[in-house]
Amino acid sequence: MNSPQAIAYLYSLQTRGMKFGLRGIRILLKHLGNPETQFPSIHVAGSNGKGSTAALLAASLTAAGYRTGLYTSPHLVSFHERIRIDGKPILERQIPEYVRLLRPIIEELRTTFFEAVTALAFRYFADEKVDIAVVETGLGGRLDATNVLNPVVSVLTTVSLEHTQILGNSLAAIAYEKAGIIKRGIPCVSGVTAHPAREVIHRTCHSRRSRLIETAGGRAEVGRSDLTGSTASFVLGKKGLRDVKIGLAGAFQVSNAFVALATLWELGHRGFNVTEADIRRGFARVTALTGFRGRLTVARRRPLTIVDVAHNPAAVRQLVQAIHDARLENLTIVFGVMGDKAFRSMIGILADIAGRAIAVQPLTERARSAETIAAAFRARKVPVAVGPTVREGMMIAGRAAGKRGIVLVTGSHFVVGEALAFMERKNYLTINQ
Incomplete structure (x- = not known):
């Protein structure tokens, strides 16, 4: 079995759908010697910002000299991006080794794709003797396969309406699922600001005797912000840090950086030594130190092409504000979305910056049709063409924008992944999770 065959096998597990609950992953991990207990971890959940926050944490820990694992999902172009x-x-050669180890147990237990990949990541981190791993939830928190961890800190970034058919149709219900990662006696850092969600988090922390650190109780001031990143100053209690460069574009990343900073300060009470210099280096060089991309990332210069994985109205609002801040206008927007997303609301927000739109449908079976998306743009009086594929949409957008125009690709991780693969001339395998 070579690497492509091993990854194809893992992808084949998607036909088993998604499973919410911890029984299967616990049995699987027990067969593997419970690797999740063999390294300290930081567990990150949230509707938006968890990928950025996880990357900022991992970059700072790496800068401090800690051998740092990072587990995120979904990937953009390559499966290997998930596990770093x-x-x-x-490495390519390591995937088949772990799949051979896992396959008999996977078949016996009828393990799902996400359970299998999570178990693979945890066994890999244990085998490689990481000093700490930063682990992002897949969906929700309480019943997510990653929630077998007993972390040194639990982190909640934001709560907004998303996956309502699964997580619930109110902020309080969704917060309940996200707060499921909070463990008894383990501190929780939260960037959540919405009142109903904060109440749920407060109650959960109180009942589990978990100390709650909220960035809402501090102050973050944005200095400069453009497509190269931001600078900001932070105060939380008696601690503060001034003029920090954040190497992620968009003023909204300052909130994610604040959550990461509060978490790093909390790690100081848990036996980890991350200095101010480490934090400054990690935040400034987050992309180089982690490979993170996908939020306001400049993927190509001619035409200027920006990719952003915003996939719900809250994230799209942040994106549009960042575009306004950068004084960009009349954009050609390549847009595709999953079937369970509030796409009409997203399109309504994007209409403010759209010169024209290209409606696309990514390869995943979960995608909404390009024709339905096009109709929503027409209802907003935005000129629109139908790709219908991401590849064709990118070619149409390139011609429409010309060398001096601006292309924005957004709506989904899967759309951004296919677009990046097209621009980088790489193969793209369909993924649903």
Whole structure:
């Protein structure tokens, strides 16, 4: 079995759908010697910002000299992006080794794709003797396969309406699912600001005797912000840090940086020594140290092409504000979305910056049709063409924008992934999770 065959096998597990609950992953991990207990971890959940926050944490820990695992999902172009140590993806040759180890147990237990990949990541981190791993939830928190961890800190970034058919149709219901990662006696850092969600988090922390650190109780001031990043100053209690460069575009990343900073300060009470210099280096060089991309990332210069994985109305609002801040206008927007997303609301927000739109349908079976998306743009009086594929949409957008125009690709991780693969001339395998 070579690497493509091993990854194809893992992808085949998608036909088993998604499973919410911890029984299967616990049995699987027990067969593997419970690797999740063999390294300290930081567990990150949230509707938006968890990928950025996880990357900022991992970059700072790597800068401090800690061998740092990073587990995120979904990937953009390559499966290997999901599992990294000190920014380096798991090696091609290592995937078949772990799939051979896992396959008999996977078949016996009828394990799902996400359970299998999570178990693979945890076994890999344990085998590679990471000093700490930053682990992002897949969906929700309480019943997510990653929630077998007993972390040194739990982190909640934001709560907004998303996956309502699964997580619930109110902020309080969704917060309940996200707060499921909070463990008894383990501190929780939260960037959540919405009142109903904060109440749920407060109650959960109180009942589990978990100390709650909220960035809402501090102050973050944005200095400069453009497509190269931001500078900001932070105060939380008696601690503060001034003029920090954040190497992620968009003023909204300051909130994610604040959550990461509060978490790093909390780690100081848990036996980890991350200095101010480490934090400054990690935040400034987050992309180089982790490989993170996908939020306001400039993927191509001619035409200027920006990719952003915003996939719900809250994230799209942040994106549009960042575009306004950068004084960009009359954009050609390549847009595709999953079937369970509030796409009409997203399109309504994007209409403010759209010169024209290209409606596309990514390869995943979960995608909404390009024709339905096009109709929503027409209802907003935005001129629109139908790709219908991401590849065709990118070619149409390139011609429409010309060398001096601006293309924005957004709506989904899957759309951005296919667009990046097209621009980088790489193969793209369909993924649903």
